[in-house]
Amino acid sequence: MVMENKTSLPLYEKIWVKHTFSRVMDSFTLLLLFLLLAYRVSSYNNHNFSCFVAFLCESWFTITWITTMSTKWTPAHTKTFLDRLLLRVSDSELPALDMFVTTADPVLEPPIITVNTVLSLLALDYPANKLACYVSDDGCSTLTFYALVEAAKFAEIWVPFCKKYNVQCRAPFRYFCDEAMANNNDLPQFKHDWLKMKEEYEQLSSKIENAAQKSIPCQLMGEFAVFSQTQARNHPTIIRVIRENKGISDVMPHIIYISREKRPKQPHHHKAGAMNVLTRVSGLMTNAPFMLNLDCDMYVNNSKIVLHALCILLDSKGEKEVAFAQCPQRFYDAVKDDAYGNQLVALPMYIGSGFAGLQGIIYAGTNCFHRRKVMYGLSPPNEIQNAKKGQGFTNGTFLSEKETMQKFGTSKGFVESATHILEGITSDLHKSLDLEAASKVASCDYEYNTAWGKQVGWLYGSTSEDVLTGLKFHTKGWRSELCSPDPIAFMGCSPQDNLGQMAQHKRWSTGLLDIFLSKHCPIFGTLFGKLQFRECLSYIWITNWALRSIPEICYALLPAYCIITNSSFLPNKVSIIQITYYKNCCLSSKHLICM
Structure with missing residues (x-):
């Protein structure tokens, strides 16, 4: 009877792993992305071209993060029984x-x-x-x-x-x-x-x-x-x-x-x-x-x-x-x-x-x-x-x-x-x-x-x-x-x-x-x-691994574009501080070069 029970048992077992902390952090990141998109939509009338590009990039990041979360959400591994x-x-x-x-x-x-x-x-x-x-x-x-x-x-x-x-x-x-x-x-x-x-x-x-x-x-x-x-x-x-x-x-x-x-x-x-x-x-x-x-x-x-x-x-x-x-x-x-x-x-x-x-x-x-x-x-x-x-x-x-x-x-x-x-x-x-x-x-x-x-x-x-x-x-x-x-x-x-x-x-x-x-x-x-x-x-x-480079590069270039065009893609208070900081950096670099 014991031998019959052993021969009827499954030969492998799938074990699901619970990453509670990882799920919480991933969900919090997704919430922040949704809040950012909500801000873009609510203040659409006050936005310029750079804000529109930022909205497109951030939308892509949100979709990518959803697919990433879905993939990582229920990790598992298998345990085999050779005996x-x-x-x-x-x-x-x-x-x-x-x-x-x-x-x-x-x-x-x-x-x-x-x-x-x-x-x-x-x-x-x-x-x-x-x-x-x-x-x-x-x-x-x-x-x-x-x-x-x-x-x-x-x-x-x-x-x-x-x-x-x-x-x-x-x-x-x-x-x-x-x-x-x-x-x-x-x-x-x-x-x-x-x-x-x-x-x-x-x-x-x-x-x-x-x-x-x-x-x-x-x-x-x-x-x-x-x-x-x-x-x-x-x-x-x-x-x-x-x-x-x-x-x-x-x-x-x-x-x-x-x-x-x-x-x-x-x-x-x-x-x-x-x-x-x-x-x-x-x-x-x-x-x-x-x-x-x-x-x-x-x-x-x-x-x-x-x-x-x-x-x-x-x-x-x-x-x-x-x-x-x-x-x-x-x-x-x-x-x-x-x-x-x-x-x-x-x-x-x-x-x-x-x-x-x-x-x-x-x-x-x-x-x-x-x-x-x-x-x-x-x-x-x-x-x-x-x-x-x-x-x-x-x-x-x-x-x-x-x-x-x-x-x-x-x-x-x-x-x-x-x-x-x-x-x-x-x-x-x-x-x-x-x-x-x-x-x-x-x-x-x-x-x-x-x-x-x-x-x-x-x-x-x-x-x-x-x-x-x-x-x-x-x-x-x-x-x-x-x-x-x-x-x-x-x-x-x-x-x-x-x-x-x-x-x-x-x-x-x-x-x-x-x-x-x-x-x-x-x-x-x-x-x-x-x-x-x-x-x-x-x-x-x-399969979209290669396409991710396009919004990532565009988003990385936005600060430089905003400095050149004297525009902003961030909220006003933050953008003023950001632009002032970049301008000061440029003036300092110019001063050092002249010296």
Whole structure:
């Protein structure tokens, strides 16, 4: 009876946090903004142009503050129960997981960083025969492929070492830089093995570093021969199985390298296009019901993170409602002052947890566990179990075989795998690693006249494809959950200079504004979809991030404008004091210059 009760308990719990003081202060700020607007309206006849501009700016600030308050009002986080999961599901019954790592430039994203991300994924505390690691190289770099081949050899000894001694941080470059980690185990055998592993990793790093200094990293023979006539933006599909899992007794997952076909006159859709290729190739090869995507600079910091995420995705309620589980971004390279705010401390703490208390956290583009059938266009609730073989199920409608091929493409193998996922068939997922069929679905013209990028997979039309794709799921009625176990799941590196930060913010701001001004605008999602009202306000808050600069700059320039035109946008008594102060400052500066 006790065992039955434990197996019927929920696998995770959502905990709402009450920030009473924060709510009071936020409400007081909103009251002040309303009083200011009331003053503007009541004294409208006495106002000039500067007052009108101030009124417009203050109205924008009020609307922005309302959306901010709505987002922050009910923060929440989740607590997962691994013991309940392990009681309910045995190791042999755990679902398979396809892991995607994306990289695009071997200069901006050094292969040694990508290698560490891959090594940390290979060493997860999860059955190796249930894992497959796919690395997407949009730069078609021989160096990246060479680094992965060498890393696979090192992984043969690294993975058993991590699992034998229960190593927490499984990215070698972080593990070996902390000498304290070598002293947390007093066993003589551990110290011997630790020194050996460190020496092996240093040799791996030296090989990759030496290869990076050469124009051609290695001899273009054998498995490297395919790179002899390739260019970064003009090459055929390259797919190579670097390491194949042999079965239950094998300690290493699949490792598969993918560089999708690129042609100068063909649209590639940036990261969204790469993610859709990964989805199709993995659907043909391993077809796991769940997918994890990581940027190449994010490594696993919690080796049990897959189990934590499955507590959410396999829960009886979560299985019907949750589309994806998003882990927060944290960074290991924190600087003392962080003048540029690259650590994103406040955003996930306040806004992120606020999203989690609504319809769900936004999709951040990395550190995210996806449900494959949702990525294929399935809408909640899940009623696919009784679907007939040979038919697809999407948006509550059964599709014929012809319609399914028009939706997913002309590859019969992929259509069959997609149909199995939509029907809930998860047995016999490890297929033969057919490189010829995989190359076909990774070609430039495969997506023509299909639903890829529109209804299926990662959506096209914005450089912030992550937020757009998550918005699509929420508009359909799915929820998402914030997965934040202790220790933190993933760690990464952030821009260390102003130029890198500006480039990143430019991409975010333009991409988010594209979403707000497009047919995917969150307002339409509430009016014509299933996007909840407060979730809509939160999406409005984040997609209007770039527009906020306009009223902020205008408001900041108003004092200078008022001095030049001898006008005021503040109440009379205050404005006289203000203008007198600015005039005195100007006269003093002029006097000093003359002296």
